[in-house]
Amino acid sequence: MPLSVPFVAEVIPTDKVDVAFKDLDAAILVGSMPRREGMERKDLLKANVAIFKSQGEALDKYAKKTVKVLVVGNPANTNCLIAAKSAPSIPKENFSCLTRLDHNRACSQVAMRCGISANSVKNMIIWGNHSSTQYPDIHHCKVNVQGKDVTAFDAVKDDAWLKGEFISTVQRRGAAVIKARKLSSAMSAAKAICDHMRDIWTGTTEGEFISMGVYSTGNPYGVPEDLIYSFPVSIKDKAWKIVDGLAINDFSKAKMDATAAELVEERDTAVSFLGV
Template sequence: MAANGPKCTAVDCDDANKSLKDPINVAVTGAAGQVAYSLLYMIGRGEAFGKDQSINLNLFDVNSMMRSLEGVAMELEDCALPLVNNILLAPDVETCFKDAAAIFLIGSSVRIEGMNRKSLFQASVPIFKEQAEAINQVALKDVKVLVLANPCNTNAYVCSHYATCIPKENFSALSRLDHNRTKVQIARRLGIPAQDVQNVVIWGGRSGTQFPDIRHATVSYNGVLQSAVSALADEKFLQNTIVTSIQKRNPAILAARKLASAMSQAKAACDQMHDWWNGTRRGEFVSMSVLSDGSYGIPKDIFYSFPVQIRNKKWRIVKGLPIDEFAREKLDASARELVEEKEEALALCEEVDVDQGGTLTS
């Protein structure tokens, strides 16, 4: 099923519209869900790919969500966003991913209360294997794939493993949400804007073992650029308060809102894709879950959040940051968890017929 959105139908296009770049195809799964509801508007506003990049939005969700997805498409049309050239409601992932330059994988299996990790993998692994095969067949070979659906690090690994024609460095899992949260915690503590905090690091995966590290961060504080550690001058905050706060943020939002974080996750996805697409500022690094090359003693071939710098749509892991004993323990704990997840997921890939996959949600 398809719905075609406005193609700059105004008779009097202004100079800004005339200078737009040729449209790129941007695919989103789980597109009728809450995260996508915020994300699609942000993409349409140019917050991911730039204010001069025209886009075709290719949207996919399961059949039971199609009516809701039609409503989302209507709202996007009614926003009259100049960058949105076309909206396609795709009947399958092959159609959704056709010639895609960027893909946001939000749709995943339904997590039922009491479901353990193995049960979640049994439901989600076939979905991401199927999506990877579709990406491999029809997406652009330099496509950038950002996985939001949890367990996102391992889902990204499954995608990269089965999309054999796509470079593995073209897959990433979301870690920018916790990066942003860490910046905000520092900013609130010091009474400064979050934009004045740079170079925090999220190590590991999106779970209770992730480690928000501010030892390498800088802040603009009292008119002086200085280390966050010296500005905070609080060891308890460094080793306990901020770590616990970030690790418990998702449950806190769920308890307060009765729903998982959505707007903040969408903003983080835009931020991560924006930097991947446009590059990081000189002297700045950001957190991004990418395939480990063995840096910092992390096992190779798992998706792990590292500090990265990005140029020409290519990331590189920042090398040589000092890691103390406290941080070492945290990094290793998260790595062990992700290695275990990867091995479990690969075993399930061999056992589960992809045609018996689970139900997509968002």
């Protein structure tokens, strides 16, 4: 059947895992169990462990070992970790979760404050969990104003806003969108997915980095191991690398530790359901 999208050769709707996961180069796992009224957090995690364990097992059995897996369904970081643990033959480095939506939102907030395009804001960082504990960090951010790169602090000229309202706005943006339109930010999420996957395939520009939730092991910022945690990364030849050597002040460190603590708690609760 001919399709109107020129780069799409075929669409195969199926409910069979051996068809859906066969020889995949890329997998975008969007669906998850949303939190329902009266549902406790542990019940939400338990339901999602079942979903992402089965998807991880299907990837392990049918997909290429080079497959790049992006988890979007929330709680994205912990769902991604469960999928990775359930696919032992696929390198954990091939799994990531979507924090690019938060990254894009943070860039947009700074851009709107400065009256410029979001493309003029580079090297934003989202640390940690895709939740309200995430830390949007502007300390290494570059803003191009009238052809000159300056720091976010110099561009915005409002330190109190950058350390206060800016952070809380990005952390709560998803909830604010749902409250305003009674629906999630589907278009923004789709754009972020495209940005994330494009950068995996084409790489990042020299000297620039983006935010991705990736597997934490031996990282340079003291984040606990065995978490999917959002770091600043550069990408080359489809391989990401955590950006090293960034100065972290006490303000940032406290927020990075807080979101890590939430992820450790999520992980420990979720892993306890893996054998169920």
